[in-house]
Amino acid sequence: MSLTVVKGLQSEIFVPITPPPVWAPVTKPLNEMIIGLATAAGVHRKDDKKFNLAGDFGWRQVDSDSKPEDLMVSHGGYDNSDVNKDINCMFPYERLKELAAEGFIKGVATHNVGFMGGGGNIQKFTDETGPAIAKFFKEQGVDAVLMTAG
Amino acid sequence: MQRAIESIGIPTIIIAALPPVVRQAGTPRAVAPLVPMGANAGAPHDIEMQTAICRETLQQLEEIESPGKIVPLPYEYHAMI
Numbered sequence: 596m597s598l599t600v601v602k603g604l605q606s607e608i609f610v611p612i613t614p615p616p617v618w619a620p621v622t623k624p625l626n627e628m629i630i631g632l633a634t635a636a637g638v639h640r641k642d643d644k645k646f647n648l649a650g651d652f653g654w655r656q657v658d659s660d661s662k663p664e665d666l667m668v669s670h671g672g673y674d675n676s677d678v679n680k681d682i683n684c685m686f687p688y689e690r691l692k693e694l695a696a697e698g699f700i701k702g703v704a705t706h707n708v709g710f711m712g713g714g715g716n717i718q719k720f721t722d723e724t725g726p727a728i729a730k731f732f733k734e735q736g737v738d739a740v741l742m743t744a745g
Numbered sequence: 746m747q748r749a750i751e752s753i754g755i756p757t758i759i760i761a762a763l764p765p766v767v768r769q770a771g772t773p774r775a776v777a778p779l780v781p782m783g784a785n786a787g788a789p790h791d792i793e794m795q796t797a798i799c800r801e802t803l804q805q806l807e808e809i810e811s812p813g814k815i816v817p818l819p820y821e822y823h824a825m826i
Contacts, residue, residue, distance in 0.1 A: 611769055613768070613769060613770075613771050614748070614770075614771035615771070616771070616773065616812035616813060617748045617751045617752045617771070617773050617812065618751065618773050618812045619751045619752070619753075619754045619755055619756045619757070619773075620756065621756045621806055621807055624807070625803055625804070625806070625807060630803065631755075633746065633750070635746065636783070636785075673782045673783045674781070674782070674783050674824070675783065676783070676824070677781070677783050677784040677788070677789045677824055678783055678784070678789075680789040680790065681789035681790050683786060683787075683789075683795055684783065684784040684785070684786055684787065684788070684789050684795075685783065685784070685785055685786060686786075687786040687787075687795050687798075687799050690786070690792070690795045690796050690799045691799060693796065694796070694799060694800060694803070699800060699803070700803060710746070712746070720746065721749070724746070724749075725746050725748070725749025725750070726749055726753075728746060728749065728750065729749045729750040729752070729753045729755065730753070732750060732755055733753055733754070733755060737755060738755070738756075739755060739756045739757065739758070739803075739806055740747075740750050740755055740756075740757045740758075741757075741758060741759075741760070741799070741802060741803065741806075742746070742747050742757060742758070742759040742760070743759070743760045743785040743786055744746070744747075744759060744761070744767070744785070745759065745761040745762065745763045745764075745766040745767040745770070745772075745775075745782075745785075
């Protein structure tokens with residue numbers, strides 16, 4: 596710009612960069628799809644290891660035949676009161692099983708995933724946890740994944 | 746996480762309470778009911794709302810045609826905390 600006195604000035608305001616798009620096309624109708632469920636809400640079995648509330652890049656397997664009373668949440672980043680009353684608030688696996696029973700979807704994945712989002716070691720999440728969970732669903736032959744987070 | 750699953754060829758959709766956050770994180774597909782963080786799939790024990798949110802979220806899996814789209818869902822829940 597010809598009127599600029601000092602060239603190369605940059606904004607002092609931090610401007611985050613949105614990553615490039617990712618896209619996996621949907622190739623079959625819902626009633627032929629096995630749906631996996633992954634939540635960042637810190638859902639896990641009560642007899643499983645709790646998440647470290649200060650930040651945890653691990654993940655837990657949560658099976659769809661679990662009883663709601665055998666599941667719990669450990670997450671340091673949001674108000675847990677609703678999800679403590681009803682795990683389906685963040686992990687709506689009972690609703691998905693009902694949708695499968697009525698034929699809206701073909702089925703719910705046998706093994707699903709809980710992890711603790713909202714911070715932690717983002718590098719580990721990106722390089723290790725994310726690909727591990729993706730592989731976990733791929734090996735089960737899951738057709739699509741429903742997530743709750745953010 | 747959503748991007749990791751999507752990038753190995755499994756389509757995904759996320760139910761977000763904070764749509765600007767998932768937009769910033771580069772979500773491929775998202776829906777946003779009017780819910781607080783912690784009840785993304787609807788109010789506790791409100792089976793009707795939870796079912797509707799899940800059903801319409803899955804429908805958007807088929808309907809969203811381009812990455813980054815966030816579709817509002819017409820369900821509202823205010824947590825009394």
